[in-house]
């Protein structure tokens with residue numbers, strides 16, 4: 052097994068190569084505005100660090116979000132195109148699950164990432180491997196009752212620590228494809244299901260229906 | 271690389287607006303032109319909604335690549351290169367195509383060519399009428415652009431002579447169609463009504479045609495407003511709006527200015543060929559008037575079939591094939607989508623490549639001025 056994992060759902064552009072038992076190489080760059088430029092060079096770097104080529108990969112793992120749309124799509128279209136070109140499967144995972152797995156907690160906790168527009172993407176977990184709720188997008192203030200004092204990880208929890216009062220400052224703050232790959236390897240070994248490689252936007256597109264045609268003749 | 275097979279085999283990807291296009295060409299021969307459009311999803315908004323377009327590109331990308339390969343009857347491994355529209359266009363939409371092209375080229379071990387959307391609109395004519403004359407004069411008219419371009423070398427030297435100073439020609443069609451309650455997009459429906467109408471019924475203004483106006487620039491905003499005023503006056507007077515006559519007279523004003531300036535540019539620059547491309551080139555009146563005026567002026571007119579005039583992947587492949595044929599430098603893996611890529615840059619060569627035509631354009635930060643996370 053040789054899995055190439057990538058995730059661009061958060062400000063982190065992250066890539067990792069996993070052979071089924073361990074991470075062979077990984078890359079993580081945090082730059083919310085350059086997903087498009089950074090991803091392919093990162094893939095190239097990770098493969099060459101591991102001394103292998105893309106055509107040796109037996110499967111793709113991709114974080115399907117939730118995440119801000121433009122960046123999220125970079126990872127998804129890259130994984131889907133690799134999958135098509137190499138004729139290998141593309142396994143989708145909720146991006147929050149990668150952070151949860153990296154947190155390694157065995158008690159209930161929440162994961163929250165920055166959804167911009169003063170909102171967070173978040174979900175509840177029973178432990179590092181078990182998500183209890185569908186990922187959602189909400190204003191932090193609306194979650195205060197539910198998350199106060201609950202252990203929390205992720206940049207969204209750090210950003211709104213007045214609400215996520217149980218935030219764990221030691222992290223993980225950012226998504227790591229290495230965690231995503233390790234989780235995928237476990238799931239594959241256990242024969243578990245993956246998500247389709249389709250984006251979790253959680254918001255409808257912003258599409259202003261233009262107001263009725265504006266009269267140009269002065270009244 | 272005019273080899274025995276008939277030129278380089280190139281796959282081109284176009285996602286600058288609302289069409290997901292994947293085309294495959296061998297040199298000047300069109301092998302596949304697969305297009306998935308999200309135009310119907312935008313119709314109720316009266317214009318292209320960027321986020322809806324970007325979402326549709328992601329969904330359509332891999333299926334459209336597969337369809338193009340199947341239509342062309344070639345295998346991906348035989349390709350000589352992958353070309354993609356790097357700009358100009360909608361930032362988020364471009365990024366889907368650029369990311370897919372990079373992944374595809376990388377996975378196949380093929381060179382990547384980030385090319386200019388406008389130069390592609392010109393180069394597509396090689397698939398219809400063979401090698402472009404050098405120089406080529408091109409009039410590009412669509413919902414996004416209205417430009418007069420002189421191209422001594424479509425892979426390396428494209429010079430802007432004039433452009434619209436306000437609305438694109440296609441935008442004016444959309445807006446007038448909106449005032450007439452004819453829906454979106456406006457071009458085809460106005461063309462249809464205009465056939466039943468009198469182009470001389472109403473004398474609408476011809477923008478920027480005065481003696482001291484710029485010779486090759488266009489303006490359609492004043493025309494659009496004049497048409498709206500005329501219609502409102504009719505409505506205010508309780509009269510029926512003669513949709514066919516308004517359509518024909520408006521269309522006549524647009525087409526008159528476009529063809530007049532294009533022919534003038536040819537004469538002034540000693541060019542005996544005119545190429546017309548972009549979505550508005552599908553307009554029947556534009557084709558007819560351009561044909562007559564070019565004939566009168568001794569200019570050979572080249573207009574590709576309508577499907578090649580609108581945005582498509584074949585045009586990107588056509589320019590990519592020319593890049594390969596002329597040994598232009600491939601792009602780097604960190605190629606970015608550049609929503610405002612200047613028309614003077616027909617492609618985006620990699621950093622390591624020797625700069626054959628010394629432009630330095632900062633691509634790294636170009637993208638960040640757009641709201642990527644809208």
Ligand SMILES: [Zn+2]
Pocket residue numbers: 387391412414548549580581
């Ligand atoms: Zn176009």
